[in-house]
Amino acid sequence: xxxxxxxxxxxxxxxxxxxxxxxxxxxxxxxxxxxxxxxxxxxxxxxxxxxxxxxxxxxxxxxxxxxxxxxxxxxxxxxxxxxxxxxxxxxxxxxxxxxxxxxxxxxxxxxxxxxxxxxxxxxxxxxxxxxxxxxxxxxxxxxxxxxxxxxxxxxxxxxxxxxxxxxxxxxxxxxxxxxxxxxxxxxxxxxxxxxxxxxxxxxxxxxxxxxxxxxxxxxxxxxxxxxxxxxxxxxxxxxxxxxxxxxxxxxxxxxxxxxxxxxxxxxxxxxxxxxxxxxxxxxxxxxxxxxxxxxxxxxxxxxxxxxxxxxxxxxxxxxxxxxxxxxxxxxxxxxxxxxxxxxxxxxxxxxxxxxxxxxxxxxxxxxxxxxxxxxxxxxxxxxxxxxxxxxxxxxxxxxxxxxxxxxxxxxxxxxxxxxxxxxxxxxxxxxxxxxxxxxxxxxxxxxxxxxxxxxxxxxxxxxxxxxxxxxxxxxxxxxxxxxxxxxxxxxxxxxxxxxxxxxxxxxxxxxxxxxxxxxxxxxxxxxxxxxxxxxxxxxxxxxxxxxxxxxxxxxxxxx
Numbered sequence: 001x002x003x004x005x006x007x008x009x010x011x012x013x014x015x016x017x018x019x020x021x022x023x024x025x026x027x028x029x030x031x032x033x034x035x036x037x038x039x040x041x042x043x044x045x046x047x048x049x050x051x052x053x054x055x056x057x058x059x060x061x062x063x064x065x066x067x068x069x070x071x072x073x074x075x076x077x078x079x080x081x082x083x084x085x086x087x088x089x090x091x092x093x094x095x096x097x098x099x100x101x102x103x104x105x106x107x108x109x110x111x112x113x114x115x116x117x118x119x120x121x122x123x124x125x126x127x128x129x130x131x132x133x134x135x136x137x138x139x140x141x142x143x144x145x146x147x148x149x150x151x152x153x154x155x156x157x158x159x160x161x162x163x164x165x166x167x168x169x170x171x172x173x174x175x176x177x178x179x180x181x182x183x184x185x186x187x188x189x190x191x192x193x194x195x196x197x198x199x200x201x202x203x204x205x206x207x208x209x210x211x212x213x214x215x216x217x218x219x220x221x222x223x224x225x226x227x228x229x230x231x232x233x234x235x236x237x238x239x240x241x242x243x244x245x246x247x248x249x250x251x252x253x254x255x256x257x258x259x260x261x262x263x264x265x266x267x268x269x270x271x272x273x274x275x276x277x278x279x280x281x282x283x284x285x286x287x288x289x290x291x292x293x294x295x296x297x298x299x300x301x302x303x304x305x306x307x308x309x310x311x312x313x314x315x316x317x318x319x320x321x322x323x324x325x326x327x328x329x330x331x332x333x334x335x336x337x338x339x340x341x342x343x344x345x346x347x348x349x350x351x352x353x354x355x356x357x358x359x360x361x362x363x364x365x366x367x368x369x370x371x372x373x374x375x376x377x378x379x380x381x382x383x384x385x386x387x388x389x390x391x392x393x394x395x396x397x398x399x400x401x402x403x404x405x406x407x408x409x410x411x412x413x414x415x416x417x418x419x420x421x422x423x424x425x426x427x428x429x430x431x432x433x434x435x436x437x438x439x440x441x442x443x444x445x446x447x448x449x450x451x452x453x454x455x456x457x458x459x460x461x462x463x464x465x466x467x468x469x470x471x472x473x474x475x476x477x478x479x480x481x482x483x484x485x486x487x488x489x490x491x492x493x494x495x496x497x498x499x500x501x502x503x504x505x506x507x508x509x510x511x512x513x514x515x516x517x518x519x520x521x522x523x524x525x526x527x528x529x530x531x532x533x534x535x536x537x538x539x540x541x542x543x544x545x546x547x548x549x550x551x552x553x554x555x556x557x558x559x
Contacts, residue, residue, distance in 0.1 A: 131175070277294060385441070425443035
C-alpha cells in the first residue's frame with residue numbers, strides 16, 4: 001500500500017511532491033504555540049472536562065450554559081435540529097435561544113456519508129439523520145418532509161439539491177438500501193424512486209441545467225442531470241425532466257439513465273462538478289480520482305457499446321424507476337415478472353418509462369469503461385473531498401484519506417499536478433471561497449494527532465491563514481458552503497448609514513460533526529486577495545496559464 005505523499009528536496013531549499021514536479025507545502029499545525037494559544041488550549045480542556053459550553057461566552061448569549069442549544073424532541077423522542085428563530089447580527093448569534101451549534105441526533109459517524117445539502121432557491125438546509133431527512137431554515141425552523149417511511153435498518157448516505165438555475169428545489173436522497181428518492185420542496189411527497197442494484201454511496205446534481213428534448217412535450221426543455229455513485233464503484237449518469245403541475249397535472253416527469261461509468265474498483269466516495277458543468281470528477285476508495293469531460297462522455301462512440309431491448313441492455317441488474325403515482329404493479333412484482341416500469345396517468349393511459357436515453361440515440365445506454373476518463377489521478381488513500389475552483393477555470397483540488405493526509409491541486413485541462421499541501425489529517429471536505437483566493441478544508445482523523453479540524457489555505461502560495469481547533473476527539477465528517485450568516489439577508493440598515501457584514505458577503509461553512517451536531521463556522525480570513533485572473537494562479541506555469549487565458553504583465557508571450 002502506498003504511504004502518505006512525501007516531500008523530495010528540489011535543490012533550492014523547497015520540496016517537491018513525490019512522483020511529481022509540483023511544489024509541496026506543509027501546514028503549520030505543529031509549530032510552537034504562543035503563550036496565548038497554549039492558554040486557550042488549556043481552557044478548552046478544562047471546559048470539556050467540566051462540560052462547560054464555551055460558545056455561550058464566545059458568542060455572548062445571555063443564558064446559562066445548559067441552554068446553549070435549542071432542543072426539541074423529534075417523533076422518536078430524541079432531540080432534533082430545532083432553532084425556531086435565529087438572528088445572526090454583526091458576526092455573532094444574538095437570539096437568546098440559539099447557539100452556533102444545531103443538535104443532530106443520530107447523525108451517522110461515517111467518513112463515507114455526505115448528509116448535508118443546501119438549496120439556494122428555497123434557502124433551506126437539509127440534514128440526513130439516520131433514516132430520515134430534516135429541513136431547516138431561518139424562517140420556518142425545522143421541517144420533516146412527508147415521504148414514505150423507510151425501515152429502521154436503512155439510513156441516509158447522501159443528499160444533493162438540483163441546480164439553482166432550474167428553480168425546482170429537487171432533493172435527491174440516497175440510502176444504503178440502494179433507494180434514491182427525488183422530492184421537490186414545492187411538493188407534498190416524493191415524486192420518483194429509483195432502486196439501484198447496490199447501496200448508494202454519494203449523489204451530486206449538475207450545477208446548471210441542460211437543454212434536451214422533452215419526452216412528453218416534444219420540445220427542447222431544461223433538464224437536471226444527476227450523478228449516483230454506489231458501493232461497488234459504479235457511477236450512473238441520469239437526466240431528469242421535472243414535470244410542472246402548471247403545464248400538465250397528469251404527467252410527473254421522466255428519469256432517464258444515460259450512462260453507466262464502470263471505472264473505479266471500489267466504493268465511490270466523492271462526486272463533484274465544475275461550475276459550468278463541463279467537467280465532473282469521481283473519487284473512490286480505490287485511491288483514484290478520475291476527471292471526465294461531460295461532452296465527451298455523452299457522445300456515442302462510432303459503434304454503440306450497448307444496444308437492444310431494455311432487458312438486454314446490460315448484463316446484470318439495471319436500476320428501475322418508479323414514480324409515486326397510481327400504478328398496476330409494485331417494484332417487487334416488476335422485478336420478479338421482468339416487465340417494464342411504467343407510469344400510469346389518472347386517465348388510465350400508461351406511459352412506459354424509457355430507462356435509457358440519449359438525444360439522437362433512443363434506446364441506447366452508454367457503458368463507459370476505463371480509458372474514457374480524461375485524467376486519472378492516483379492518491380494514497382480514499383478520495384472523498386473534491387472541489388473545482390469557482391473563479392479560476394481548470395483548477396481542481398482533491399483531498400486524500402487517512403493514509404494520504406494531503407490536499408492536491410491539479411490542472412483539469414492538462415492533468416498536471418500543480419501543488420500539494422501536507423495536512424497530517426484525513427481530508428473530509430474542500431470548499432473554495434467565492435470572493436478570495438483561499439480554500440477551506442475539514443479534517444477527520446489526524447496523524448500525528450493535532451486538534452485542528454478546519455483550516456484555510458491561500459492560493460497559489462499554499463500558506464495556512466486560518467486554523468480552527470476543536471476540543472476532544474471530535475471529527476469533522478463533511479462540510480458545505482452556506483451563503484452569508486443565517487438571517488444576514490433580512491438584517492436592517494444600522495442607524496446613520498448602511499450596514500456591512502463580511503459574513504453576509506462571503507458566507508460561512510456548515511460542518512457535520514462526529515458528536516452528533518451541525519456547526520456553523522466563519523472561516524475566511526480578514527485579509528482579502530483578489531480572485532481575478534492574476535499570474536501564478538496555476539502554479540506559476542506560463543504554459544498552463546496561457547491555456548486558460550492568463551497573461552503575465554510585462555512578459556512577451558509567443559503564441
